[in-house]
Every structure is written in structure tokens, then in C-alpha cells.
Amino acid sequence: MNTSTDRSIRIGAGIAAAILAIAFLLGGFVVLLGAGDQAPDFADLLGDAYVRAILGFTLLQAGLSTLLSVLIAIPFALALHRARFFGKPLILRLFLLPQALPVLVGALAIITIWGQNGVVSRALASIGFGRLEVYGLTGILIAHVFFNMPLAARLIVAALDRVPAESWKLCGQLALPPLTVFRLVEWPALRQTLPGAAALIFMLCVTSFTIVLVLGGGPAATTLEVAVYQALRYDFDPARAIGLSVIQIVLTTLVLLATLLLGRDPAGGFGLGGKSRRFDVKSHVRGSLDTALVTLGTLFVAAPFIAIVLSGLAADLPRLVTEGAVQRAALTSLGVSLAAASLSLFVSVLVLLAIEALAHAKRPGVLRRFIRISLETATSLVLVVSPVIVGAGWFLALRQVTDVLAAGPYVVVATNAVMAMPFIVRIVGPALRQANADTGKLTESVGLTGFARLAFVDWPAMRRPLALAFAFAAALSFGDLGAIALYGSNDFVTLPYLLLQRMGSYRTADAAGLALILGLIAVCVMATVERGFAHRKDVAA
Amino acid sequence: MPARRHLREMFLQPACQALPSLAFGAFLAAGLAALAGPAAAQTGEKPTLTVYTYDSFSADWGPGPQLKSAFEATCGCTLDFVGLEDGVAILNRLKLEGPSTKADVALGLTTDLIPEAKATGMFTESGVDTSDLTVPTGFSDPVFVPYDYSYLAFVYDTETVKNPPKSLDELVSGDPSQKIVIEDPRTSTPGLSFLLWMKAVYGEEAADKWKQLNRRILTVTPGWSEAYGLFTKGEVPMVLSYTTSPAYHEIEEKTDRYQAAAFAEGQYLQIEVAGILKGSQHQALARKFLSFLVSKQAQEVLPTTNWTLPVRDDVDLPEAFSNLVKVDKPLLIDAETVAKNRRAWTDEWLQAVGAR
Secondary structure (H helix, E strand, C coil): CCHHHHHHHHHHHHHHHHHHHHHHHHHHHHHHHHHCCCCCCHHHHHHCHHHHHHHHHHHHHHHHHHHHHHHHHHHHHHHHHHCCCCCHHHHHHHCCHHHHCCHHHHHHHHHHHHCCCCHHHHHHHHCCCCCCCCCCHHHHHHHHHHHHHHHHHHHHHHHHHCCCHHHHHHHHHHCCCHHHHHHHHHHHHHHHHHHHHHHHHHHHHHCCCHHHHHHHCCCCCCCHHHHHHHHHHCCCCHHHHHHHHHHHHHHHHHHHHHHHHHCCCCCCCCCCCCCCCCCCCCCHHHHHHHHHHHHHHHHHHHHHHHHHHHHHHCCCHHHHHHCHHHHHHHHHHHHHHHHHHHHHHHHHHHHHHHHHHHHCCCCCCHHHHHHHHHHHHHHHHHHHCCHHHHHHHHHHHHHHHCCHHHHHHHHHHHHHHHHHHHHHHHHHHHHHHHHHHHHHHHHHHCCCCHHHHHHHHHHHHHHHHHHHHHHHHHHHHHCCCCCCCCCCECCECCHHHHHHHHHCCCCHHHHHHHHHHHHHHHHHHHHHHHHHHCCHHHHHC | CHHHHHHHHHHHHHHHCCHHHHHHHHHHHHHHHHHHHHHCCCCCCCCEEEEEEEHHHHCCCCCHHHHHHHHHHHHCCEEEEEEECCHHHHHHHHHHHHHHCCCCEEEEEEHHHHHHHHHCCCEECCCCCCCCCCCHHHCCCCCCEEEEEEEEEEEEECCCCCCCCCCHHHHHHCCCCCCEEEECCCCCHHHHHHHHHHHHHHHHHHHHHHHHHHCCEEEEECCHHHHHHHHHCCCCCEEEEECCHHHHHHHHHCCCCEEEECCCCCEEEEEEEEEEECCCCCHHHHHHHHHHHCCHHHHHHHHHHHCCEECCCCCCCCHHHHCCCCCCCEECCCHHHHHHHHHHHHHHHHHHCCCC
């Protein structure tokens, strides 16, 4: 096999994988559209004052949430990257946890801290100040920053980690002042990552549902996703639901394309932290400032988790852990999330290999560039496709051919797998790009192709980020509820589903206990997977 | 750096010792078994009666398991509950599945959904004698059998609310600094019922009253779980729930801290009904099950498992139920009117609370 055949295979496989993922999502839309008796009327939808109002609010809250998450993440991540201290890897891991949390659990935990009867309010009241009033845009922003600032911070830390070690050494030798280091080294690295990070967070916030309703203080805070849900569930109007969802996808695509113009790195990556070593000039002031920033940021993210742990400990944990239903649900969740993560990893890696092959093509024509950008955008856009629609569509399609309840688990796995793709692409992509930049020419000149190239070039480069990506995808699907709602039955109950069931029938203490169990398993899965994948020496490094 | 590795182990290993095997070994065996599980449900020649219901009905702690064993003891059949999210989800599932649905019986719709359910043309007359049932407002229907009911009520925390509202009017005009949480009529059944409650009491004035009430509303949640979660977390002292909620706390948690407020205008009524699917292969069995559902034996199970009120007056209720709010004036807007006006009334509400 020669190099160009190898490249064609990679590109072909990647495009096939991407088409498969998109066909899965699109299939749901098409089937559901066929079920309704009319096509969506976009003019009518956009002419509706209600739709326009929620459209405006959706964009406003997502835009502000993104801005805040990123703006807070920048100084925090810079400080975190500069500072060297004991628990840094732990903090970086803590920062993956918010994504693994079922949204309702996270929202209630945030209220425990920031609510009008929360910890902060009570502290303020006890020293004679008024209570916080967070319901409304403020509450939505706090929650979205909690969920997404850590994500942005990890992306930024990763970007800083990719700065060559020589640059840091040089900064130290020249004793550059912090502002100069920022201007010459840190900012160029950030500039690469920020558009991608912002786009990812924007998409996550656009589709926000539970947070917006619970913390929004009333129907003035409504997102398009709420309207999609309402249209499909309460009015059973597939055309309207699909129309709204398409508007959402188109809008987000526009935003994504805008960020593509701003930065060259739509798939800006995560990293493992702690790799690069810095030699900043010692400064007392900056040291204390860093410590303060890291402490504040960590406290902000950790506080809701502490609330979850405390209320979880108050539950009857021994009974819960020994309950058959809980054990079955935990195993089902574990099965679903590990299967989804594996599938997602497989598809994402194929797409990434194709993106790299396209990027390093000898003749980077317009078509190749277009395909590459399409692949990058498509793997991101899956986040704004409403799972309710995909779920309902596949439900209709599957019931023509098989017992839907038996097929349900596979649809849930597939949906979760597709939803984890944008994250995996951002974790593994940069490492693969780096490897290709470093060794791509050499590899091609010695004619290394096929599995040998995979085994000797790509795999070593991807190994560690793959571990992180896998852990992350597993955690993400572990806490997911979106896909299961339609397919859940007495035989197929995941842990988050069980948690909501208990909450829905007065058993709040049980639900709190389950939230703790869920969080613990998620942490353990992440830790185990990262250790399992890594080299011995990497673990020690 | 060895120190870092040490720390990681210190923090993560104790909790995770059991996990590598759990995650990787048990995953393959049990995880895949769990995925493949539902397929192997059908057994023997015994007919299987499939009942679509909501999941808190079929849950371990719900009435499902007790009703199943009692009915199976006499029917010579297998009773299979399929638990979905709620009444709306049941109806949507039926619409998605169409006439070839596996369901023989749909159990757990509220009366509001009856016009929509009948419009599917998928239900058939029940043939169940409901003449000896006692349902408030005297509801009866040839297709749908009422099997329990509950009243909406504002449940309050007696530790913070010393003077609970005695009427809807007092709630609406009460102290704006004392907050309440309600559910969204666009996404939940109790939310819609409260919208109807306001409409039943205030009619044309409802919009103005909503504006007034809005000052007390801390937030509007997508469903009952979120609202009740905020309430039991102590975030709000009052929540839209049911008159039977205090009975749960008294019986299961032995506390009388949470009480329901009785309103002078009356409480809004939610009647739950069950119906037989036209396409069912087990019509006689389905009819037998619905008759069983309204029998004394089954009705005695419902109050302390489904936390609703029975449709028979010969059922012995636990002590806690005698402390509940007594409702003299059940309020119910007939389903046809609701179906016709739901959209307009929801819009009116959105406008009143400043969302459009």
C-alpha cells in the first residue's frame, strides 16, 4: 500500500463514519417528518412573536453564558497553569465532573449554594445583608458558568500545555514580566483555543432546558428547546417541533462558522495537564494572586459537589447500595456508558484521522478544505440536535421492524455516542495534529502506512488523550437523561432515570443518595479508565 | 513525579478499589445482559396483558407489584406493566405506535386528555359497570374508567408558614416576599391543572390575577419533581402539589411538618382513568382487569402506594388520610372545553406573566 492509498482509505473511512453519525441524527428527523401530515412552515414560525421572543432569549442567555464562562476561565486557567501545587491533577479531574452530573442534580446543588435559602444567602442574612435573588438571568448564568467554565478552563490549560517547553524556558531565562509572557506566549496559545471553546459552550447553552426553567424564575426565560419539547410532547405537532429544531441548528451553524472565521482551531483541544514546566520569575504578589484565583475558582466548582456529598450522606446509603433495583440500574448505566464511549471513540477517531489526512494533503484544494471544515463542523453540531426528536423519529422507524423496547438500549447507546463526539474530537484532535506535524513527513517518506502507521505513529500519540476522552465520554453518557426518556421501561432503567423516578415520587432522600452514588461511580470510571489506558511510566509521570 | 501519583492514589484508590473489576469485568457480562434483557419477556401459553402506565405506578414502591400479584392469582394470565413518564407520555407513545400497539390497556391518563385520546380512535368502550363508584362531580364515561383521583393543593412548610392562605384569593394577594413555586402548564400536568384552577375561579379576570400572583412566584419548574425538590430543600415555603402529599410524609416519614392549604373556592380535581385499546387481542381479560382495578381489593392498595384517593366509599383509609384537607367544592372544567381553549389560555398566561 502506498501513502496516497493509505490517505484515501483514511479519508474515505472518516467521511463514512461522519455520514453514519449524521444519518443517525437526520434519520430521526426524516422519519418524524414523515409521520406528521405537513412540512414545517418557517415563515409562520418566525412570524410568531412568541417564537421570536424565545429565540431572542435563547441567544441572549447562551451568548452571555459563553462570554462569562470564557472570561472567568481565562484568568483562572492562567493561574492554574502557572501555579505548581499538590492537588493540581485532582482539580483538573474535578473539572470534568460537572458534565457528568444529571442537570437537575446540578441545578438543585447550585440552589443549595446560591439559592434564596442557600448557604451564601444564609451567611449574608446572618451578618445583616439581604438574601441573594438569583432567579432569572443571574441564576441561569451562575449555573451555566458552573457547568461550562471548568470545560473552558481545561481547554485553555490544554492549549498552554501544548506550548513548547522551550518557550517557557526562554521566558524564565529572559525574566520576562507577566504581561509580556501573556502577550508573547500565552495569548497566542489562547487565541487558538478560545473560538473553539466558546463555540462548544455556546452550543451546550443554546439547548439548555431544565436549568433555564428551574432557575429562570418564570416563562419569560424559555429556550427553543423548551418549545421543541412542548410542541412534540404536549401538542404532538412534529412539524412545529422539527421547524423549531431546524431554526436552532441553522442559528448555531451561523455562530459556529463565525468562530471558524475568528480562529483557525474549531476543534481546540483538552490536555492532560502538568506536562509543561514553567520557569516564571518568582513574585510574591503574583503568587498570592494565583493562589487566590485558583482557590476561588475551585471553590466555586467544588461547593455544589460538597452539597451533593453532604445531602447524599444523609440518605440511607447501605439500604440503597444493597437494593437490587439500584445495583441493576448502576450496571445498566455502566454498560450503556462504556458501550457509548467505545462507539463514540471509534467513530470520532476515524473522523479525526480523515481530518488529519485532509489537512496534510499535498494538494490542499478547495474541495478538500471544504470537506475538512464540514467534518469539523458536523462533529460539533450534533450537540444542538434535539435528542427528543431523534429519539421519537427512531422510535417510529424501529417499530416497523422490531420490538422497540428491545431495541431501545441500542438507540440510547447510539445517541449518547454521537453526543460525546464533539468532546472527543476536541480532546484527541490536537494530539493527533501535533503528532502529524512532528512526524507526518517522516512517516510518509519512509512509507509507513496502514495498521503499522496506526500502531507506531497514531496510537502512541493518541493513547493518553484517548484515555481522557474515553473517561469523559463515559461520564457524559453516565449522567445523560435526554435519550432514555422515550425508551425507558421497567427492564431498562439507568441510574439517572432511577434517580428522577425516586424524586418524582417523594423519595428525595433516596434521590440525594443516588446522586452521590452516581457521582462516585463517575469519578471512579474516569480514574480507572485513565489509569487503564496509560503507560506505566505515564502514570508515574 | 512520584508525589503526584501518591496523592492520586490516596484520594481515589480507596473508593475505587472494587471498580476496575466492576468496570471492565462486570461491564461485559452484566452490562450486556442488561442491554439484552427485555427481549426475553414472553413465556408459556398464558396470555399476557400489557398495561401502559406511568412509572411511579409500576415502580417497586408503587401499586403495580401488589396489583400484579393479586390479579395474576385469579386471571390465569401474566400482567405486564410498562412504565412510561406520565399520562401525556402514554398517549404520545400510543400515537407513535398506532393501531398495532402492544398495549391492551392504557392506565394513567387524566380526564383532560380524554378528547385527545378518543380522537385517536384507538380506544373501545370499556363495558365496566361504574355505577357503584363515587367520583366527585359524578364523572363517568363509556370508554374511560375512573380509578382514582386527587385534588391539587398548595403544600406548605409549617415551620416557616404560620398563616397559610385560606383561599386562592389570599394566595394571590398574599405577601410577595413569601415565595411559592409552581409547575409550568406548557410541560406538566399539575401546571396545566393550576392554570385551569385559576380559570375556573376567576374566569375573565384570570389574567389580572396571574399578574398579581406573579410577584410571589419564585420560579416555574418544568415538572412536579423539580418543584417539590425545591420545596423539600427549603428553598421555598410553599409549592403546588396535592392534598394527599401530607399523607405521604406522615406515613412514610412520620412527620406532620408539611401540610396542604384548604382553599375556600374549592380545590381543582384530577381524575385518573384507564381505557381498553380497540386493537387488543385480550378484550375480555382487559375488561376483567379494569373491573379488578375498581374493586375494593385493588382500591385499598392505591391510597398508600399511588398517594391518591379511591373511587369507592367502602375502602378503609389509613389514619393519616383522615387529617387531609376535606374538599367540599371540587372544581373541574370539562375536558372538551379544556381541549378547545388550552392553547388560548396558555397564551393568556404567558402574556400575563410577561413572556410574550
